[in-house]
Amino acid sequence: MAKLGDARWISHLDLTRAIERALRRAHIDVAHSQGYNPLPRLSFASALTLGATSQAEYFEVDLARPMSSAQFQAALEAQLPPGLEVREVCEVPSAGRPLAAGVKAATYRVTVRLSETEDRFALHQAALRFMQSSSHLLSRRREGRTRLVDARPLVERLEVTEGPDFLELEMCILLDPRGTVKPEEVVAALAETVPISLAPGAVLTHRMALHCSMTRKGGGS
Amino acid sequence: MPPGQDPVADTLESLLPRVTRPARYTGGEWNAVRKDHRSVDVLFALAFPEVYEIGMSHLGSLILYDQLNRREDTACERVYAPWVDMEAELRRTGLPLFALESRRSVAEFDILGISLQYEMNFTNVLNLLDLAGIPLAAAERDAGHPLVLAGGPCALNPEPLAPFLDAIVLGEGEEVIHEVVDACRDDKRRGSRSRGNLLRRLAAIPGVYVPSLYQVTYRPDGKLATFGPAVPGVPERVRRRWVRDLDRTPHPLRPVVPYSEIVHDRAMVEVFRGCTRGCRFCQAGTIYRPVRERSPDQVCELARQLIDATGHQELSLAALSASDYSAIEDTVRRLVDQEEGRGVGISLPSLRADAFSVGLAHQVQRVRKTGLTFAPEAGTQRLRDVINKGVTEHDLRQAMESAFRSGWHAVKLYFMIGLPTERQEDLDGLVDLIREAEGVYREVTGGKGRQLKLGVSIAPFVPKAHTPFQWEPQCSLAELEERQSYLRRRTPRRVRLSWHDPHVSRVEAVFARGDRRLAPAIREAWAMGARFDGWSEQFDYRRWLGAFAGSGIEPAHYAERPRDQDELLPWDHLDCGVDKEFLWRERERAFAGLPTPDCRWAACTACGACHPRAAATGGAWRKAGGGEDPSSGSG
Numbered sequence: 040m041a042k043l044g045d046a047r048w049i050s051h052l053d054l055t056r057a058i059e060r061a062l063r064r065a066h067i068d069v070a071h072s073q074g075y076n077p078l079p080r081l082s083f084a085s086a087l088t089l090g091a092t093s094q095a096e097y098f099e100v101d102l103a104r105p106m107s108s109a110q111f112q113a114a115l116e117a118q119l120p121p122g123l124e125v126r127e128v129c130e131v132p133s134a135g136r137p138l139a140a141g142v143k144a145a146t147y148r149v150t151v152r153l154s155e156t157e158d159r160f161a162l163h164q165a166a167l168r169f170m171q172s173s174s175h176l177l178s179r180r181r182e183g184r185t186r187l188v189d190a191r192p193l194v195e196r197l198e199v200t201e202g203p204d205f206l207e208l209e210m211c212i213l214l215d216p217r218g219t220v221k222p223e224e225v226v227a228a229l230a231e232t233v234p235i236s237l238a239p240g241a242v243l244t245h246r247m248a249l250h251c252s253m254t255r256k257g258g259g260s
Numbered sequence: 261m262p263p264g265q266d267p268v269a270d271t272l273e274s275l276l277p278r279v280t281r282p283a284r285y286t287g288g289e290w291n292a293v294r295k296d297h298r299s300v301d302v303l304f305a306l307a308f309p310e311v312y313e314i315g316m317s318h319l320g321s322l323i324l325y326d327q328l329n330r331r332e333d334t335a336c337e338r339v340y341a342p343w344v345d346m347e348a349e350l351r352r353t354g355l356p357l358f359a360l361e362s363r364r365s366v367a368e369f370d371i372l373g374i375s376l377q378y379e380m381n382f383t384n385v386l387n388l389l390d391l392a393g394i395p396l397a398a399a400e401r402d403a404g405h406p407l408v409l410a411g412g413p414c415a416l417n418p419e420p421l422a423p424f425l426d427a428i429v430l431g432e433g434e435e436v437i438h439e440v441v442d443a444c445r446d447d448k449r450r451g452s453r454s455r456g457n458l459l460r461r462l463a464a465i466p467g468v469y470v471p472s473l474y475q476v477t478y479r480p481d482g483k484l485a486t487f488g489p490a491v492p493g494v495p496e497r498v499r500r501r502w503v504r505d506l507d508r509t510p511h512p513l514r515p516v517v518p519y520s521e522i523v524h525d526r527a528m529v530e531v532f533r534g535c536t537r538g539c540r541f542c543q544a545g546t547i548y549r550p551v552r553e554r555s556p557d558q559v560c561e562l563a564r565q566l567i568d569a570t571g572h573q574e575l576s577l578a579a580l581s582a583s584d585y586s587a588i589e590d591t592v593r594r595l596v597d598q599e600e601g602r603g604v605g606i607s608l609p610s611l612r613a614d615a616f617s618v619g620l621a622h623q624v625q626r627v628r629k630t631g632l633t634f635a636p637e638a639g640t641q642r643l644r645d646v647i648n649k650g651v652t653e654h655d656l657r658q659a660m661e662s663a664f665r666s667g668w669h670a671v672k673l674y675f676m677i678g679l680p681t682e683r684q685e686d687l688d689g690l691v692d693l694i695r696e697a698e699g700v701y702r703e704v705t706g707g708k709g710r711q712l713k714l715g716v717s718i719a720p721f722v723p724k725a726h727t728p729f730q731w732e733p734q735c736s737l738a739e740l741e742e743r744q745s746y747l748r749r750r751t752p753r754r755v756r757l758s759w760h761d762p763h764v765s766r767v768e769a770v771f772a773r774g775d776r777r778l779a780p781a782i783r784e785a786w787a788m789g790a791r792f793d794g795w796s797e798q799f800d801y802r803r804w805l806g807a808f809a810g811s812g813i814e815p816a817h818y819a820e821r822p823r824d825q826d827e828l829l830p831w832d833h834l835d836c837g838v839d840k841e842f843l844w845r846e847r848e849r850a851f852a853g854l855p856t857p858d859c860r861w862a863a864c865t866a867c868g869a870c871h872p873r874a875a876a877t878g879g880a881w882r883k884a885g886g887g888e889d890p891s892s893g894s895g
Contacts, residue, residue: 045286048276049519053283057519060290060571063602071603079603090277118571120290120519240274 046122093246284312287360309384317524326512366392376414422471431500467501526574549869639690678735719760728846775830839868
């Protein structure tokens, strides 16, 4: 599924709810969990940062009543709000391991709007230095505690393209269950080394692909 | 992404990452109606002076949005109050307030309709106008500006906002709004340059009040001396509008489905309107009379269509007290059967504190026992009789027993303090009720299992216009704080007490019975930064004191002063459907400790809502008296 345009302002939790509602409007019979508070069996592969667009959102849903992939796609598509687009639907064995467990990495394209030529050059250089280094600590504050994370080993690939008033950084980031880093964090860390200040809204993230280890699902665009 | 197509979109792109909950401002939700502005005659911006999550939960606004967009000649779009962070961004970038559907500036609309639900939103009303670049004072606007219209419960005493509003719709809007839009459309077609013509045409529509066409004089003691039309041909009194038959009143079928979580995140079917329980502090219990029910068949059919169109997983039966719906049990059963299969739950948002209601709640919430709320409002039977809250201690005990037996372990109790005639024993009674709730829980569970989560919410009483207590003083702030601390000392520590800030209630009480002289104080408070005064983190009492002092207002004159029976009240020219004599009669019964039964099950109380007296238009209310009492209930 793709998440584009203003749909990028839908948070991950809200996206789940939006899909649930679209499924109900589409009269698609979703299986529910057991217990006190039955929830639709719907799970996403990987949460996306608020504000980012994506062409690689994956979710799986357990159906209570079987239907073909084509039927599912047509029914759901007709009920999705603008910005959310079904790209492909395929059947998977229901006993398989959860989608999220198979995801190993994601590729992002981060566009940084920079009107000054020197700034673009400086950030470009910072990216090259980052990739040549073996470690790059960044500090992360959560609930008043500061924690250091080494971003470098988590970035598998980083390629930079310079445009007329922007810099494009394409990066592949490992989604390790023990920890990962957000593409915006990497960009912020790079900007800090130069240093240049990035205005909010100057950085736009687009997820291009999720990469799985076992199945071919999510292997590129 | 392609920049440069649309300046608003580009500015928004840079703003949204800087604000909390950006989805409040994007629009584009499922079922949002976007029309080509070139294909319509009238652009109507429907504004709610609160944040998106609250405004989107308001059924009345959904109804008007639906009604207006059913018209081919009108595009209705939504506007909510931007939260303070978004306001700062709008002001920083110079982006004017825009409507969600088209992102067009609100100033370019023909009508700006504002819902007045709560006095503490009044500063937000001014802020909406200002952010839209519309002059605040109606007198400074002309035909080139949107017509600023207001409606909602506070419209029945809109005087504090009178200088800022062009026209005010009294009562239920779904019929009269079309007459207003027709008048605006015709005025626009004629190419009128002046606002005056339109205002006089609007004033001729029953239910529309044009405050600038009325004139007030004051007595040396600060009370109103006269209130009447300033020009000929304007009615002396404006009577509220109401729809007779709910089944023939269209219900929204495709309400907008928000992305982000809102306060009432569910499909709503309005099962009935009005309430005749007659709680004497309650304005909703007067101004929405009489009770009108929607038929069960229609309720079930609406429910089906609403879930189809929204995909909500919860359906709520909306009413002032849902368990009073006459076919409630049968309807709930039918709805459960109809919707269970697709995982849709039914919810009853407003329940009476009795075993019957708990039984109902049990039936619909078989799985989720999130919490039950009861509102005994007062601690003793004596005081509950004074306020006519028809709930006995026995009812409450049974309700709680039944709830705990059914497995609930979280209960919330609502009380008011500072009610007329309240004494220390009423406060003690309140604490006793809290203790009793705990006792009942121990009895039912035998002290085993989960601990009871008991929440108690206590709010100061605010006298409201068009209620039997409209003549009563509010307790002084010092007194309210003393009663609060008395209760705080006596309430068991385990109980989660929440307090409504008495300072907020005090300001609310000033405006709830305010007159036109308060307008400069609202403007002053707004200029000093007052916004979202209903939010404790935004409310600043000292700022309000400064605004009152700066505009020569003595708050106690409005909040703490008892009114005489024959005092001319600032809302006497606005007929809410219920006679002033009835309200006075109810006041007399309150002080005699006499309850008045609900006219649905007992005799007619002659309140005037169903059968307005022929003389009512002529001003029979002037000679109000408590003596003659044709048929009020037996007590």
